[in-house]
Amino acid sequence: MTIREQTKLVKNKSLSFGKSNKILIQSMCDFKTSDTKNVIKQINECAKNGADLMRISILDDDDVNTIKIIKKHVKIPLVADIHLDYKLAIKAIDNGIDKIRINPGNITKKSELINILNEAKKYDTIIRIGVNSGSMPKNIKGKNEATKIVNAALQYIKFFEKNDFFKIVVSLKSSNPITTYEAYSLFSKKSKYPLHIGVTESGFDEIGIIRSVAGLSPLLISGIGNTIRISLTHNPIKEIETCKRLLHDLNLYKNYPTIISCPTCGRCMVNNTKELAEKTLNYCVKNKKYITVAIMGCVINGIGEGKNADIGLAGANDSYVIFKHGKILKTIKAKDALKSLYEEIDNF
Numbered sequence: 001m002t003i004r005e006q007t008k009l010v011k012n013k014s015l016s017f018g019k020s021n022k023i024l025i026q027s028m029c030d031f032k033t034s035d036t037k038n039v040i041k042q043i044n045e046c047a048k049n050g051a052d053l054m055r056i057s058i059l060d061d062d063d064v065n066t067i068k069i070i071k072k073h074v075k076i077p078l079v080a081d082i083h084l085d086y087k088l089a090i091k092a093i094d095n096g097i098d099k100i101r102i103n104p105g106n107i108t109k110k111s112e113l114i115n116i117l118n119e120a121k122k123y124d125t126i127i128r129i130g131v132n133s134g135s136m137p138k139n140i141k142g143k144n145e146a147t148k149i150v151n152a153a154l155q156y157i158k159f160f161e162k163n164d165f166f167k168i169v170v171s172l173k174s175s176n177p178i179t180t181y182e183a184y185s186l187f188s189k190k191s192k193y194p195l196h197i198g199v200t201e202s203g204f205d206e207i208g209i210i211r212s213v214a215g216l217s218p219l220l221i222s223g224i225g226n227t228i229r230i231s232l233t234h235n236p237i238k239e240i241e242t243c244k245r246l247l248h249d250l251n252l253y254k255n256y257p258t259i260i261s262c263p264t265c266g267r268c269m270v271n272n273t274k275e276l277a278e279k280t281l282n283y284c285v286k287n288k289k290y291i292t293v294a295i296m297g298c299v300i301n302g303i304g305e306g307k308n309a310d311i312g313l314a315g316a317n318d319s320y321v322i323f324k325h326g327k328i329l330k331t332i333k334a335k336d337a338l339k340s341l342y343e344e345i346d347n348f
């Protein structure tokens with residue numbers, strides 16, 4: 001049994017974190033929440049692409065008042081992200097939000113926090129305690145950044161539990177992947193609450209993806225993490241796609257194709273291996289073909305190196321060879337390569 005399965009089960013009528021539940025994929029809308037039309041459209045697009053839940057920012061009354069409307073037009077659960085103003089948290093709960101994310105470091109009055117907890121109890125709302133290395137109280141002690149983040153989270157949990165609140169999910173974010181890894185690893189030894197994992201402000205494109213994967217892979221492999229967000233300076237669809245790819249490569253997400261493509265070398269017999277691999281990935285994603293496909297630059301080594309793939313394509317000068325589990329099926333002209341490959345994928 002992994003650490004993931006040993007966490008507490010935290011659930012309400014729309015969300016279930018921990019125990020044997022799958023790792024939930026989430027992202028965050030990048031429109032202001034009162035821009036209802038765009039927010040609804042974005043949430044629905046994200047849901048179609050694999051998001052299990054979406055977070056929206058609640059900055060003011062205009063935002064919080066749209067929650068009821070948005071909820072009517074989307075099918076996945078929503079998380080309200082609240083900073084500073086406890087009244088917005090209470091209104092978000094009253095308006096039917098499924099979960100709220102607060103950083104108790106920036107709602108410092110105990111009476112205000114207690115008001116939020118009481119309202120969440122009344123409506124069965126889950127609360128994420130979102131500790132962020134950039135906004136921790138100054139009095140938190142610890143031998144390093146990761147320990148301080150964990151100590152802050154444990155202190156908040158103690159306060160929540162003292163006030164009879166237990167529907168807690170925790171995040172311990174830093175923009176440093178090593179601090180992130182250390183904080184989540186340490187926390188999972190000290191508490192059984194489900195974890196929302198992520199490297200915050202990780203950056204754009206490969207920079208953000210590599211930083212996130214560097215921090216999150218070792219956690220996921222060791223069974224830590226119950227919901228995931230990969231924060232990229234990009235739109236949320238990209239974040240969801242990246243989450244799915246990471247989880248899929250770690251055998252934690254089934255519904256995604258596996259595309260293998262060789263790096264090419266001096267033996268390569270064609271010049272479009274990358275283009276073919278990209279088009280094949282898009283085809284498999286679009287048509288829900290969750291198999292393994294190999295795109296290889298030459299027949300000399302490609303068929304052997306791609307023998308674990310369900311279907312493969314290997315370059316052979318002005319033609320290509322299609323193979324299945326390492327056995328040649330046919331040789332085709334270059335111009336027909338993708339069409340024939342797609343047919344074999346469809347038939348598999």
Ligand code: SF4
Nearest residue numbers: 262265268297298302
């Ligand atoms: Fe080189 Fe062929 Fe291997 Fe690709 S499959 S890396 S072209 S030897």
